[in-house]
Each structure stands twice: as structure tokens, then as C-alpha cells.
Amino acid sequence: KGYELRKAGVHQNIVVDGYERALGFVKEILKEMATTVDVREEGSIEIWRQVAKTALKKGEFCDEDILADVVVQSIRRLSNSKGEGASESERIDVDDIAIEAKSGGKVNETRFFEGVVVDREVLDALPTEVSDAKIALLDFPIEYREPKIKGRKELPTGMPARERSKAGETLGALDFHVKISKPSHFREFHETRARLFDELVDPIVRCGANVICCRWGVDDDALPKFRNAGIMVIKRVKLTDLERLERATGAKIVKDVSDLSPDKFGYAGRVLQREIGGDKYVFFENCPRKESATIVIRGTSLRVLESLVGELKSALHAVAQLFEDNRVVPGGAAVEVESAYRLRKFARGIPSKEQLAVDAFADALETIPRAIAKNCGMDQIDTLTKLRAEHFRGNMNAGISGRDKSIRDMFQVGIIEPLSVKLQAFISATEAATGMMKIDDLHIAKSAAEKEAEDIEARIAGRTKDIIEAERKPPDFKFKGGRLRYPGTREEPLKSVYRKGEPRWKPR
CATH class of the missing domain: 1.10.560.10 (GroEL-like equatorial domain)
Incomplete structure (x- = not known):
């Protein structure tokens, strides 16, 4: 306009x-x-539901009643933990609501769960339910230490094996060295390796935590010790889930086993593993620090899930805005x-x-x-x-x-x-x-269909493709023979009006 x-x-x-x-x-x-509207009144729940249903897109895969109920339950879960004295900007934090999407089910199977839900399963033969959980969040692997190469340099391709072995110094140095010269050294090597591994696992077992969430891998050799101690262990936990557990349970993420102590633990009323639609999840319930909620979305395909996740986020933010400004239009x-x-x-x-x-x-x-x-x-x-x-x-x-x-x-x-x-x-x-x-000039590119339609009209009118392309481009302002030369067009040589050998001017 x-x-x-x-x-x-x-x-x-x-x-x-x-x-x-x-x-x-x-x-x-x-x-x-x-x-x-008064968002704290019990009757305002219907207003929440109406705002959520308005924000949800009426798509072919969207069951707005179920999704609106899930949104209302999630916001209600967070709002119940907030006091009246809290500032308006601190009332609802939508980041405390996690959305887990799993394909292979129906949209009607979308569910809301209280607490933090981790999309991982407990390791084999370990406890799947723990009450009065003391939670440790680990950001280091519980595995055997493997030698790592420092300062590796690429060698030329096609180099013979013997020459590559001679150029071993170009591969860099290992972070530790093992020298074996007799058979007994093999036994000593394995004993030392096991001792180093025990020095890593034993402090974790004795620290007092009964739920271990590790961001990295956990070696199978450590499972018997965890099993005997009755400790639940979850490996490969996403960093975002660790951060949510840190906020909800009060735990601190530990990056080295030497820093592990009871003051870094978090607490939850119950931690248990459940199966939903053939997939296993770990639920952290009754977290004391901050109320959390999780929505598990089911859908037939990834395209459906992507659409549902976007709609749910829009609805969650729309309802959460009522706690900052409780006016609706x-x-x-x-x-x-x-x-x-x-x-x-x-x-x-x-x-x-x-x-x-x-x-x-x-x-x-x-x-x-x-x-x-x-x-x-x-x-x-x-x-x-x-x-x-x-x-x-x-x-x-x-x-x-x-x-x-x-x-x-x-x-x-x-x-x-x-x-x-x-x-x-x-x-x-x-x-x-x-x-x-405020932009001085704006050039809107034409679509391929529009260009094709113009070409058809031009051919009907008898114009060639070169002329059409020349008309689309501006002249380059190079004069030749009194005419503008357009790029893309052939310039015919000008014929002289004088005869060969005749002077171009005659003296009077």
C-alpha cells in the first residue's frame, strides 16, 4: 500500500x-x-483453554481439544508453584515445559506428565524405581581410560607402510605410554587398567547418590557394582535434560569425579521408568526446587510431529502471556x-x-x-x-x-x-x-512461471529470445553508431556510405 x-x-x-x-x-x-481476566481464579481455566485453542492451527493432523487440554495442564502445573508475591515476569517460564516427540503413534496419544521426563532407559538389571532419590548429574564418562593422540598431523597419501612407521613422530604423542617387554607386563597392564577404573567407579558408588544421570557412556564392567549398591544409572542423557534436572532438583552438574560430594546432589520424591507406546522413559516426580512438566507428543510421521511441536509452542507462549498481561481481545x-x-x-x-x-x-x-x-x-x-x-x-x-x-x-x-x-x-x-x-529502490524477482508466460507472449508477437533478454536487462550505456547497445544482442557492422578509395571529405 x-x-x-x-x-x-x-x-x-x-x-x-x-x-x-x-x-x-x-x-x-x-x-x-x-x-x-483473573488468571488465578478457578473459573479462568476455561479462558486458558480458549486462548490455547485459538493459537492452535486447525490442521488436518491437529486434535485441538486434546492439545488444548495438554497446554492447560502444563501451564497449571507451573502456575501452582508460583506465589502471589512473585513478579509478573517470573510467573511462568515456558522453558520448564519439555516437549518430547516420538513418531509411530496417533495424535490422540499425546499426554502430559508432571515432573521431568528423560527420553532414556535405565541400564540392564538395575533398579527401575527409586523413592526419596538423591540424584547426581555427571558430565564425564564412566569408562576405561583410552589413550588419546595429541597433535596428530596428516601424512601424505600413498606413503608406504615402512615409511609411515618411520614417520611415527609426526603422529604426535600419546597422553600416556605403555612399554611391554615380557609376558608379565600384560598382567600388570590389565591390573593397572582395572585399578584406574576402580578409582573412577568406587567414589561414585560410595558417594551416597542412588540415581546417577551421566551425559556420556557407562562401561558394562561398572554395572555389577551399581547393581550391588542398588543405584539406578542412566547414560547418554542430553545436556538439555541435565540442565532441566539441575533447575528442578537442585543438583549441580559435576565434570570431574574428584568434585563429587553430597552438596552437589539433587532430590526428587520418586524416580521411575515407564513404558509409553513401546518406548521407555524415566520420570522424575515431586521435584522440590521448581515444578516442571513434560509433554510427550505422538504422531504418524516426522512431518506431523514438526507441525504439532510448533503449534504447541505457540499455544504455550500464548497462555503464558496471560500471566504478564491478563487482558484478552x-x-x-x-x-x-x-x-x-x-x-x-x-x-x-x-x-x-x-x-x-x-x-x-x-x-x-x-x-x-x-x-x-x-x-x-x-x-x-x-x-x-x-x-x-x-x-x-x-x-x-x-x-x-x-x-x-x-x-x-x-x-x-x-x-x-x-x-x-x-x-x-x-x-x-x-x-x-x-x-x-525507507528503501530507495526495490527489485522484485519474477518467478519462473511468470518469465515463461512472458516468453510465450513474446514469441506470439514475433520477438526473438535475444530481444526479450535485452529488454529485461538495463542498457550498459555504451554508444555505438548513435544507438544504445544492449547486452546479449548481436551488433551488425555499419556499412560505409563512401566508395572504396574515395576521400570522406572534399575541399571546396
């Missing part, structure tokens, strides 16, 4: 000022249309149509060219109800005219209900959005538009 005004002769600075003026007026409209393009209606009346009182920019802002807002009507299978023009009539009568909450393809009061059908989300959408769109208006 702004570029159309520029083509009509309106300066871009005037358009930008008009947009900013319209945005300020729309902010006042949004505050007037907003309704305040009607959805279904009701805000856009009401704002466009009032903006046009507001523009009539502006005695300058900014009036045109405010009108263009209102026209841009009405593309939202057009898009919603098109996606719902409704007639765009009929829907927009009916919406305008409803808002002219004073029904500022009238919007499009995609569930029954009708125009309804959005608060009555439960299609609502947080005020902060809608307000940020207007601000971001206006900033993007004004930023583009």
Missing part, C-alpha cells in the same frame, strides 16, 4: 509518519476492546475490522497527505479477514461486507468463526487472543513496513 502512494507522488516520509500515527490510534482501540479478525472502521473515520480529520497513509493502513488491516475467509472456504467480499455492517451497528466483537463458517461474537464462541500478542503483531508489522518504505 505504501509503494502505491509513492507512485502517486506521496513522499515516503509522509507515509511513514502516517503509519506511525495510525499505529498509535490502533493501540488505543486495542486497549478499549480488551477485557481483563476478540480473535477472528474482529480487532482488524474494528480498527479499520475507526481508522477511516479518524483519517477524515487529518488535513494533510497523511490521511492517505492512514487509509492505506486501514486497507492493509482488512487483508486479514479476507485471508481468514479464504482459508475457511467463505466468499471474501461477502464476508468482509457483512463484517463491516456488523461493526457499523456497534458489534465490535464480531469476527469470523471458522468452525461453523459464520460471523459470530468472538467472546461468545471462545475465540480470543492475549492483548500483548496482538499488540506486538501490529507493532512488528508496522516497523517492517516503515523499514521497507
